């Protein structure tokens with residue numbers, strides 16, 4: 001079974017109506033074979049609807065965060081039903097910036113992931129170690145700790161709607177991309193972890209994508225590795241070179 005290559009663009013807290021339109025026009029007019037690569041962009045919440053309306057239907061749109069309640073007194077939050085209402089099929093959960101600046105725990109991330117999937121929204125669930133953790137040799141332990149609540153909250157079938165993004169925190173926005181060997185090692189570990197804690201089928205089918213300083217120059221090498229099924233791109237997703245990254249494995 002082959003896993004469809006997946007490239008996500010996380011726009012973070014960036015964009016204007018005009019800049020978004022220029023970026024979407026670039027994507028719409030680019031030669032991106034969406035039968036071979038799944039492309040999903042994640043604009044800030046306020047722009048989700050306009051980007052969804054402008055982007056070619058073959059490409060997806062993701063929220064950057066989505067809560068684990070359907071409605072009610074939860075100021076500042078979005079629900080899966082609201083995303084569905086405007087035609088948005090995806091959300092990110094557990095990005096390291098949300099873990100770091102907004103105190104999100106792995107348990108909370110897993111609850112939100114399961115709730116989104118239960119309500120028909122697919123999830124890019126993000127994990128990854130900090131520099132000190134890598135230097136202490138605990139990368140695999142940290143990833144396993146972040147994965148464990150996901151395995152607890154998701155049924156085996158629900159994993160079909162989840163993409164795992166491995167994003168080492170030391171590589172995010174630093175220009176210090178993981179080497180293909182470093183990324184492949186962790187991706188292989190994640191796949192083995194899924195085989196041992198979920199099922200062999202889920203391990204085989206789940207896309208594990210890499211994020212952290214991916215750009216048009218370094219993406220091709222990373223894309224050759226067997227357990228790297230795509231990318232989650234920050235800075236470069238705001239530039240025309242995002243198109244080249246989408247074409248990394250054609």
Ligand SMILES: O=C(CO)COP(=O)(O)O
Pocket residue numbers: 010095167171172173174175211212213214232233234235236
């Ligand atoms: O955090 C990221 C994507 O979610 C990666 O960001 P950069 O590509 O800017 O390093």
